[in-house]
Amino acid sequence: MPTSRRSVLASAAAAPIASTVASTVGQAQRPAAAGAPSIVKPLPPERFVDFGTNAEMRWDSVDPRRYLTPQADLFVRNHTATPTIDAATYRLRVFGDGLREARSEADAVSLSLRDLRRLPRTRLTAVHECTGNGRSFFASQQGQTVSGTAWRLGSVGTVEWEGVRLRTVLRRLGLDRDAVSIMATGLDDPFRSGTTDYGRVRRPFPVTKGLDDALLAWGANGQPLLPDHGFPLRLVLPGWIGIASIKWLGSLEVATRELTSPWNTTFYRMTGGDYPADSPPLTVNPVRSAWELPLPAILAAGRTHTLTGRAWSGAAPIARVDVSLDGGATWRRADLDDRHPHGHHGHHRRDRGDRGHGWTQFSVRWPKPRPGSYQLLARATDRAGRTQPDVSPLNAQGYFFDAVVKHPVTVV
Numbered sequence: 001m002p003t004s005r006r007s008v009l010a011s012a013a014a015a016p017i018a019s020t021v022a023s024t025v026g027q028a029q030r031p032a033a034a035g036a037p038s039i040v041k042p043l044p045p046e047r048f049v050d051f052g053t054n055a056e057m058r059w060d061s062v063d064p065r066r067y068l069t070p071q072a073d074l075f076v077r078n079h080t081a082t083p084t085i086d087a088a089t090y091r092l093r094v095f096g097d098g099l100r101e102a103r104s105e106a107d108a109v110s111l112s113l114r115d116l117r118r119l120p121r122t123r124l125t126a127v128h129e130c131t132g133n134g135r136s137f138f139a140s141q142q143g144q145t146v147s148g149t150a151w152r153l154g155s156v157g158t159v160e161w162e163g164v165r166l167r168t169v170l171r172r173l174g175l176d177r178d179a180v181s182i183m184a185t186g187l188d189d190p191f192r193s194g195t196t197d198y199g200r201v202r203r204p205f206p207v208t209k210g211l212d213d214a215l216l217a218w219g220a221n222g223q224p225l226l227p228d229h230g231f232p233l234r235l236v237l238p239g240w241i242g243i244a245s246i247k248w249l250g251s252l253e254v255a256t257r258e259l260t261s262p263w264n265t266t267f268y269r270m271t272g273g274d275y276p277a278d279s280p281p282l283t284v285n286p287v288r289s290a291w292e293l294p295l296p297a298i299l300a301a302g303r304t305h306t307l308t309g310r311a312w313s314g315a316a317p318i319a320r321v322d323v324s325l326d327g328g329a330t331w332r333r334a335d336l337d338d339r340h341p342h343g344h345h346g347h348h349r350r351d352r353g354d355r356g357h358g359w360t361q362f363s364v365r366w367p368k369p370r371p372g373s374y375q376l377l378a379r380a381t382d383r384a385g386r387t388q389p390d391v392s393p394l395n396a397q398g399y400f401f402d403a404v405v406k407h408p409v410t411v412v
């Protein structure tokens with residue numbers, strides 16, 4: 001029987017994927033320089049609202065003819081700052097007692113980008129969205145005070161990710177039958193808030209999700225990841241809240257016990273407001289929708305407008321979008337664009353596991369509105385039967401604002 005680390009990997013069902021062991025010297029990223037901006041890419045004010053370490057896309061800058069969100073326009077959510085990582089020396093370290101051959105962190109399997117890119121690759125289109133998207137509407141629409149970045153609806157996009165399925169990597173490494181939990185840890189600087197150092201951004205997820213549709217992504221929309229979006233490698237957990245998709249992925253710990261981190265015990269679970277004290281960590285995103293219009297919008301009277309927007313859900317494709325152009329007095333069904341059924345828009349061979357996690361474009365004609373003040377409403381329903389409510393349950397950190405947004409429009 002082979003005994004070296006190299007041959008442990010080689011003895012797995014398929015070809016070996018790694019040939020080295022983690023160096024103890026640490027990872028090859030440079031810390032962000034003091035005073036350097038958190039976000040590296042340009043944030044032109046006509047396309048972004050800049051919150052410093054976070055930036056959201058402006059919905060009125062979205063091109064209705066374009067299904068995918070270009071990386072240049074995608075929102076950024078950084079706990080600290082985008083690190084600079086050298087792809088040539090980058091390694092993903094995998095360890096834990098949930099591997100068939102248990103490994104300590106010091107003895108982790110170390111995978112280069114080349115190791116990963118030699119494996120069968122896949123592309124997967126999915127909505128990518130922050131848990132707190134829509135947070136500002138708790139205040140502006142429900143008169144409630146919550147903490148966190150005052151996003152409108154722009155901390156969302158739809159991306160065609162490219163990478164290797166996590167299950168491909170885990171199967172080749174070999175999983176213990178009792179493995180239940182995987183901790184993903186980023187290479188960005190530790191997150192400090194107030195006097196607390198929470199350590200590196202990290203969040204556990206169940207092995208079942210890891211074996212289902214999790215992706216280790218090195219590409220987005222046919223390009224390498226931008227630094228702000230996780231270059232050279234990020235995790236993608238389709239349909240789940242943004243924090244689950246750890247950027248600048250440094251390590252995966254696979255364990256036979258439930259792992260925890262502040263990102264599933266303190267943050268990203270419901271506290272306060274309408275929720276009991278023991279709400280579970282958040283996972284699947286709710287149903288939401290947005291108009292591709294400025295907020296508030298001004299439209300010309302006497303002309304026929306085609307109003308466009310998008311609807312999405314973490315659980316299932318969108319089944320219908322009901323819209324009102326008069327503040328909820330009357331409703332009609334919006335037309336749904338079926339050119340990209342839930343993200344299946346492709347020239348490429350679809351992975352069987354790509355169930356289509358993209359958003360759905362909708363439109364409605366508004367013939368010759370008279371001058372005045374209006375509220376546009378859109379209420380999306382997904383195929384799992386989930387619908388946007390009129391009011392979102394209050395919670396202290398302002399997560400999951402999924403209520404129908406009252407979008408003000410002045411017709412002049």
Ligand SMILES: Nc1nc2c(c(=O)[nH]1)N[C@H]1C(S)=C(S)[C@@H](COP(=O)(O)O)O[C@H]1N2
Nearest residue numbers: 075076077078079130186201229242246247
């Ligand atoms: N390492 C690391 N991963 C992270 C974060 C982070 O700050 N550090 N932010 C998370 C959150 S809260 C969100 S919403 C998404 C944002 O991804 P994006 O900036 O690529 O849009 O990344 C998640 N992954």
Ligand SMILES: [Mo]
Nearest residue numbers: 130131242243
């Ligand atoms: Mo987020």
